Amino acid sequence: MDITTAAGRLHVRTIGSGPPALLWHSMLVDCRQWSRITARLAQHRTLVLVDGPGHGRSGPPPCGTGLADCADAAAQVLTHLGLGAVDWVGNAWGGHVGLVLAARRPDLCRTLTAVAAPPTPLPPAQRRRIGRLVTAYRLLGAARPLRSAVATSLLSPATAATDPAAVALVTDAFAAAPRTGMHRVMTEMMLRRPDLTAEVSRIAAPTLLVAGAQDPIWSPARAAAAAAAMPRATAAGVDGAGHLPPLEAPDAFADLVLGLWDGGLPGVSAPAAPAPARAVHPSPRTSAGSS
Secondary structure (H helix, E strand, O other), X not given: OEEEEOOEEEEEEEEEOOOXXXXXXXXXXXXXXXXXXXXHHOOOOEEEEEEOOOOOOOOOOOOOOOHHHHHHHHHHHHHHHOOOOEEEEEEOXXXXXXXXXXXXXHHHEEEEEEEOOOOOOOOHHHHHHHHHHHHHHHHHOOXXXXXXXXXXXXXXXHHHHHOHHHHHHHHHHHHHOOHHHHHHHHHHHHHOOOOOHHHHXXXXXXXXXXXXXXXXXXXXXXXXXXXXXXXXXXXXXXXXOOOOHHHHOHHHHHHHHHHHHOOOXXXXXXXOOOOOOOOOOOOOOOOOOOO
């Protein structure tokens, strides 16, 4: 289904049953990045899978759309579906949106899993490197060298060498994204990403910060340091993964998410039992096999 929000038209699908969980993917890919964990998580939750603005089957965002606008858009999605608090699972961009939502709308975030989502802005060297990528994308679109560069930056060397399906998913999602919308999101969410340090210190929801052990941007040690500054957070590393642990190490990642939902992770107390949720039934075009 398509839902009009503050961040533009968002494509959303739902699968599973039980209390709701909202999944928001990393930048440069789309909701297909969750394809290896949805069957398992859907046994425990109704999964609300969002294509972020400018990605997948969603429309472009208005110029200047930032993380706060994306958090507002997520809240509008929940209102449209008649849902309240959710278990948020976000990778990179989706993790940053979740941090903002959990800080500003604690009534909507029961638990928070944020993957590869540093609360600080990009360091200058990374900003310069990504700035060159954004400029090249504006001029060339998803040309073959850029598709290769994106796969290399998002996936660990082991995944890139041994998992052609993961490489194909990343490159296909990047190539398929609407060019104008993608460029707007890359500019605002990467180059102009704000400092969220003050925001995360206010997050009261049980929180899990995840880092791929081979992620050059966000290490398990940095995740642990960020978790120590939060009221109810813990951190975990995922061996063999780069920037996309749900795609690269799905079993290990799903174990962590289910541990958080069950209150079984060290340092994170169990949240209150969720109220019964109204079932959300997908439309004919939102079956488990659709994207």
